[in-house]
Amino acid sequence: MPIDPALRSWIDIKPADDFPLQNLPFGIISTPDTGPRVAVAIGGYALDLYACAQLGYFDALADDLPTLGAALPRVFRRRSLNALLKLGRPVWLAVRERCAELLRYDNPALRDSELGVRACLLRRSEVELLRPVKPTNYTDFYSSLEHATNAGSLFRPGNPLLPNWRHLPVAYHGRASSVVASGTPVRRPQGQYLPAGATAPTFGPTQMLDFELEMAFVVGQGTALGSTVPLGQAESYIFGLLLFNDWSARDIQSWEYQPLGPFLGKSFASSVSGWVVTLDALEPFRVPGPAQEPAPLPYLQASGAHHFDITLEVLLQPAEAPEPTLLCRTNTQHLYWSMAQQLTHHASNGCPLAVGDLCASGTISGAAPDALGCLLELTRRGQQPLTLPDGSSRAWLADGDTVIMRGYAAREGLRIGLGEVRGTVLPAAE
Amino acid sequence: MPIDPALRSWIDIKPADDFPLQNLPFGIISTPDTGPRVAVAIGGYALDLYACAQLGYFDALADDLPTLGAALPRVFRRRSLNALLKLGRPVWLAVRERCAELLRYDNPALRDSELGVRACLLRRSEVELLRPVKPTNYTDFYSSLEHATNAGSLFRPGNPLLPNWRHLPVAYHGRASSVVASGTPVRRPQGQYLPAGATAPTFGPTQMLDFELEMAFVVGQGTALGSTVPLGQAESYIFGLLLFNDWSARDIQSWEYQPLGPFLGKSFASSVSGWVVTLDALEPFRVPGPAQEPAPLPYLQASGAHHFDITLEVLLQPAEAPEPTLLCRTNTQHLYWSMAQQLTHHASNGCPLAVGDLCASGTISGAAPDALGCLLELTRRGQQPLTLPDGSSRAWLADGDTVIMRGYAAREGLRIGLGEVRGTVLPAAE
Secondary structure, eight states, X not given: OOOOTTOOBSSOOOTTOSOOTTTOOEEEEXXXXXXXXXXXXXTTEEEEHHXXXXXXXXXXXXXXXXXXXHHTXXXXXXXXXXXXXXXXHHHHHHHHHHHHHHHBTTOHHHHTOHHHHHHHEEEGGGSEEOOSOOOSOEEEEOOOHHHHHHHHHHHSTTOOSOTTTTTSOOEEEOOGGGEEETTOOEEOOEEEEOOTTOSSOEEEEOSOEEOOEEEEEEXXXXXXXXXXXXXXXXXXXXXXXXXXXXXXXXXXXXXXXXXXXXXXXXXXXXXXXXXBEEHHXXXXXXXXXXXXXXXXXXXXXXXXXXXXXXEEEEEEEOTTOSSOEEEEEEEGGGOSSOHHHHHHHHHTTOOOOOTTOEEEOOOOOOSSTTOOOSHHHHTTTTTSOEEOTTSOEESSOOTTOEEEEEEEEEETTEEEEXXXXXXXXXXXXX | OOOOTTOOBSSOOOTTOSOOTTTOOEEEEEETTTXXXXXXXXXXXXXXHHHHHHTTTTHHHHHHOHHHXXXXXXXXXXXXXXXXXXXXXXXXXXXXXXXXXXXXXXXXXXXXXXXXXXHHEEEGGGSEEOOSOOOSOEEEEOOOHHHHHHHHHHHSTTOOSOTTTTTSOOEEEOOGGGEEETTOOEEOOEEEEOOTTOSSOEEEEOSOEEOOEEEEEEEOXXXXXXXXXOGGGGGGGEEEEEEEEOOEEHHHXXXXXTTTOOOTTTTTOEEEOSOBEEHHHHGGGEEOOOOXXXXXXXXXXXXXXXXXXXXXXEEEEOTTOSSOEEEEXXXXXXXXXXXXXXXXXXXXXXXXXXXXXXXXXXXXXXXXXXXXXXXXXXXXXTTSOEEOTTSOEESSOOTTOEEEEEEEEEETTEEEEEEEEEEEEEOOOO
């Protein structure tokens, strides 16, 4: 249930802030003193749920939810949200509601407790934000029509969109072990590629390092082997959303990917933002998706608004640059396939979904020339390099470049932000 | 270090037995009384390592290996081998050696203890054999030249072996969450496919259910993000081998797999055998691999014998049949790419490998007409159905069919078996 847009917190929230009372995304924070803790973001602060539980602020909730009671406060002192999610959807919904209650302007319980505020509220600028979820499995979809068409035309001129694309949300299994927290530097990978004009491959640092702007959802409820998920129930399996940078080495990818799909061209790293924004928080930003033509098969036929109006941006900051440059602005509403359709399709063969699974959208591009979510598209596979304000050009990422992705939904004075995911490119290993 | 082939156990081992003293594979057994336990197989018995530890049979070892000492006996009362493996390679090597010592013919310590034998030795026929490893990640290679050529010619007539195939071990990320224990029934999946002659897909139970005969290795030592593994060290990262049935729905697969690779056509189930056979046990069966032409790039260039002479068989038993029929006999030495090459390639871009990862070989076929490891090849994509002894024919698997895969290495009186992996096809859900 979304939180009343009119409600205010006793914590001061600025209009451009990503994390008002209506957002309350979950993450894992850490300080040298405390170690990892489950937290929710509120304005410039993180509310430490372990400290809250220790001070009794979750006691009432624990009385109502026996699975939470037995797990408190232990479940909040973890390195990932997975243990909290495993307690079940009613628990994570109730925990967020309790946080909203503690933080609303007229509740003195925490607000007026000097000890409570000191123990539970940490400035976000003073804590480390870790990877929020340990990805149990990671699946990457290919859900943007514009991206699939643009990328397809570069890899397969004359044959961009394959016959299956409009019938099912195409996807592949990604590598879960290399999903890293925002801020983790990404080392330029080495690998095999076929240099232009060569007849035999070479091995060395990728010459075509790219980012991919994606959104990922976190599975909050698992399914059993052999079970399926009707489309109408799919969203209840989703805990929340993350920004996702699916770093790609285009030369390695194009040499290796036939016939079984991307492998080492992707598996060296994927970066995720630190705060998981719940679907409840995004409820006011629902929009219908694009018309699907031809109509999908019945198990994928949706009615209603299953897409979300979320603005996404990619910025690039070279090592010496004083500030980042905007490369791309697009919107998740451009996605052809909704998250619900992705999840239902994923489970349609009985494949078990697990708590902590990440399902990424694939690169999100739009129709506008500046709405392209990766350099592959922005530079037409390096043929049309971008010129940056410092006069340097980029066909692909350079060592020292920092890629920053941001996302937010905004409407009628309400702003629900996704924060950011960033990563700096390190030179290849010697 | 392999165990002296001349050594005998005080347990009676028959010549056709898969599990002599020289094998000692690891698995997870369970009884209603005990719950899951780490065990090694010896002849018709399983040695319960938790019981052994409780009775002090690992005390001497624990003194030498501090990481084991602190973990005993807890690490042996788990639902997977992962916790044991995480203690490190020296520990799992030493545990197996200690088991060999306890079981050798001239050691009275366990042999002559009535209590010890009663507590530690269970008849294999009386215990349940669980999935030995919780797969952290699962990667499927495509390492058999014969399979890649045969399968490629059916999916892409005229263009079977793609240009990259002889330069790198092609692979894709598989789905770890649907890897199941031998004996788990496999429900016929539903999915999208394009019926022959149709222009639009349909959704329903697969009409082309297949098995794939594979071997998988279990990663026993992880690597850090950004690390690579030189080929000469690759085998030390491998804990042992399993038989692997990569069930496949060919109609779903061929409709969905372009351009990102197999997804739901595979992810409904993969079955693994219950006993993980160590590389040490297979040491006497090393053989050189096939000549690789053209020579691979330096990071994949091997000298020495990195392949293994292991006979593999697939048998099919229809629901009413009194006994199974042999469909295929092949050998792992036919693989073009060795496990060491697979692992080194996998880590070459810095992708972290994790303890418990499964890396499967891809279907293992040989040159002979009866050495084909899947129905796709055996029946030429259903065009040449097999006739079974009961007169029925099979283009693809029927409901009620049980697929059994077996493997063993045998030479000069020494037989190291891999046991079997089996699964029965259940009808699709209503």
